[in-house]
Amino acid sequence: GGCAPHAPALPTAELHLHIEGTLEPELAFALARRNGVALPYASEDELRAAYSFTDLQSFLNLYYALMDVLRTEEDFAELAHAYLARARAQGVRHAEIFFDPQAHVARGVPIGTVIDGLARALDQAPEAYGITTRLIMCFLRDESAESALATFEAARPWLGRITAVGLDSAEVGNPPSKFREVFERARAAGLKCVAHAGEEGPPGYVWEALDILGVDRIDHGVRCLEDEALVARLVADQVPLTVCPLSNVRLRVYEDLADHPLPAMLAAGLRVCVNSDDPAYFGGYVGDNYTAVRDALGLDPTALRTLARNSFLAAFLDEETRAGYL
Ligand code: ES4
Numbered sequence: 001g002g003c004a005p006h007a008p009a010l011p012t013a014e015l016h017l018h019i020e021g022t023l024e025p026e027l028a029f030a031l032a033r034r035n036g037v038a039l040p041y042a043s044e045d046e047l048r049a050a051y052s053f054t055d056l057q058s059f060l061n062l063y064y065a066l067m068d069v070l071r072t073e074e075d076f077a078e079l080a081h082a083y084l085a086r087a088r089a090q091g092v093r094h095a096e097i098f099f100d101p102q103a104h105v106a107r108g109v110p111i112g113t114v115i116d117g118l119a120r121a122l123d124q125a126p127e128a129y130g131i132t133t134r135l136i137m138c139f140l141r142d143e144s145a146e147s148a149l150a151t152f153e154a155a156r157p158w159l160g161r162i163t164a165v166g167l168d169s170a171e172v173g174n175p176p177s178k179f180r181e182v183f184e185r186a187r188a189a190g191l192k193c194v195a196h197a198g199e200e201g202p203p204g205y206v207w208e209a210l211d212i213l214g215v216d217r218i219d220h221g222v223r224c225l226e227d228e229a230l231v232a233r234l235v236a237d238q239v240p241l242t243v244c245p246l247s248n249v250r251l252r253v254y255e256d257l258a259d260h261p262l263p264a265m266l267a268a269g270l271r272v273c274v275n276s277d278d279p280a281y282f283g284g285y286v287g288d289n290y291t292a293v294r295d296a297l298g299l300d301p302t303a304l305r306t307l308a309r310n311s312f313l314a315a316f317l318d319e320e321t322r323a324g325y326l
């Protein structure tokens with residue numbers, strides 16, 4: 001007897017995906033060889049064995065170290081192509097992709113190399129993979145506000161390729177209010193705004209992202225559940241929360257997927273969707289996240305369809321394109 005064929009993946013948008021977090025060990029070693037970069041791991045298996053994290057910072061240390069293999073426009077194009085091929089197989093029809101320019105500029109890679117390389121792959125995505133895309137430029141919140149402003153100014157010639165700005169990296173001690181000015185500048189330039197908030201940081205950071213940065217979506221946001229008034233606000237305004245279940249377990253926000261509050265968030269009427277965050281590091285792409293929450297949390301087909309529908313409702317799409325996806 002053969003295996004039953006896999007059910008086709010649920011069509012979804014992916015709205016919380018760090019392109020640097022899609023760097024698989026195989027590609028990391030191939031790029032290291034090509035670029036003459038020495039990696040502090042003898043093999044792909046030895047590297048994979050290091051993917052055991054105790055918190056966000058322990059992951060970020062490896063994430064920033066491994067991206068040192070990304071040097072040329074071609075490297076960034078290959079990284080994006082590899083993601084898009086995997087994403088399509090997991091049901092992705094639309095992807096809004098984060099990148100961290102400061103992490104590359106700090107290593108001597110010009111911002112234009114990063115954006116042009118990614119854009120080259122994303123330009124081919126509708127035809128090659130059946131995926132529409134957007135780019136979201138993130139600021140590293142553990143760097144200074146001045147560095148974020150300088151990065152925004154350096155990106156000005158490429159703003160036509162960028163849909164939104166975001167805020168990521170080490171959350172605790174780096175509140176959204178630190179980045180008020182650069183978010184004001186981005187909004188004035190016509191960009192949408194998102195921010196990681198309430199992953200490891202307190203509900204107060206989610207309030208700041210909403211009221212000081214004026215974000216259109218919250219990335220993660222799971223700690224909102226500690227603040228009843230905050231939940232009421234997020235429900236009233238239907239602010240999207242891009243939740244990343246496998247990420248939350250790997251970074252020990254929750255001990256076990258069975259403890260994840262996604263069902264409670266749905267029940268509260270929050271506009272939650274499911275995303276993969278850094279899939280090469282966290283054990284799965286977006287379809288794997290859907291399968292995992294279905295199995296661990298007992299989400300029924302109606303709940304899964306709501307999550308997928310929420311992803312398209314939360315996407316930065318024109319209404320005609322959105323209607324085509326709904
Ligand atoms: C990240 Cl999971 C997560 N949180 C914050 N910043 C990040 N950068 C890449 N992955």
Ligand code: ZN
Pocket residue numbers: 016018168196219277
């Ligand atoms: Zn993230």
